[in-house]
Amino acid sequence: MRVALAVEYDGSGFRGWQQQPGGGTVQDALQEALQQFARVPLHVVCAGRTDAGVHALGQVVHFDTTLERSMYSWVRGANTFLPPAVAVRWAQRVPADFHARSSASSRHYRYVLLNRMHRSGTWHGRVAWHHHPLDLQRMQEAAAMLLGERDFSAFRAAECQAISPVKIMQRADIRRHGDLVVLDFVATAFLHHMVRNLVGSLVAIGQGRHHPQWIGELLASRDRRLAAPTFPAAGLYLIAVNYPARWGLPTDDASDFLSLLPVTGPATAATP
Incomplete structure (x- = not known):
């Protein structure tokens, strides 16, 4: 039997x-919890490998087992043995040819940036921080150039192991909610550090250091050395992994996550 799980965690x-080696990863924690519950080793395969400090609300994994357990039992059993910062949201039996990574049609990442003069103590590790004012209209104009099939080599980490740098960007939205600037990206797949590198360059444009068309120039250059530095991991969340309907997986993508943040004003596309 193959089982899929949705997992959320504070990275x-x-x-x-x-x-x-040495442990300390989310995969280690999940596999140890499943083994304690099932009393046999279980290996999980994830939809997307997140870096140290990156969070997830909708990571999806699968594993194979000969044990007969209800889906409710897999959720409760895993959560009983998981550390507080990791939780299984749902479990679903899936066909044997389902694969958490290769069966996915797209991934949704969200970057949350606190944009004010002083940093936050309460949200340390959960949002990134940038103290210079940002022009969202310039950032939105630049983000529009990311849509469609693009070669994202200029935003690819040197250690990236992806076969191809060409991905299809389906969504690139930037909004302001009070002091928070929220950047949403949906694509077929992402390169290593791709979102954090995109955010760095978009922030440079919003700060006025480059014009919006610079994003197009970076894409054409395919040169990572020309783009802005990588932004911190703290603000990055894997919101959801999307699958074709034929797999029958739950579709609650946790996109209402923004409501959990300390928002202090209506969403707007303009810089206050």
Whole structure:
């Protein structure tokens, strides 16, 4: 039997998703919890490997087992043994040819940036911070150039192992909610550090250091050295992994996450 799980986690205290020597990863925590519940080792495969400090509300994994358990039991059992910063949201039996990574049609990442003079103590590790005023109209104009099929080599980390840098960007939205600037990206797949590198360059444009057309120039250059530095992991969330309807997975993508943040004003496209 193949089972899919949706997992959410606060990545602040983990060394990223991927299992590695010395432990301390989200995958380690999840597999240990499943083993304690099932009393046999279980290996999970994820939809997207998140880096150290990156959070997730809708990470999807799958594993194979010969054990007969209800889906409710898998959720309750895993959560009983997981640390407080990790929780399973749902479990679903899936066909044997389902694959958490290769069956996905798109991923939704959100970057949350606190844009005010002083940093936050309460939201340390959960949002990034930038103290210079940002022009959202310039950032939105630049983000529009990311849509469609593009070669994102200029926003690719040197250690990225993806076969191709060409991805299809389906959505690139930027909004302001009070002191928060929220950047949403949906694409077929993402390169290593791609979102954080995009945010760095969009912020440079919003700050007035470059014109909006600079994004197009970076895409054409395919040169990572020309783009802005990588932004911190703290503000990045894997909101959802989307699948074709034929797999029958739940569609609650946790996109209402913004309501959990300390928003202090209506959404607007203009810089206050």
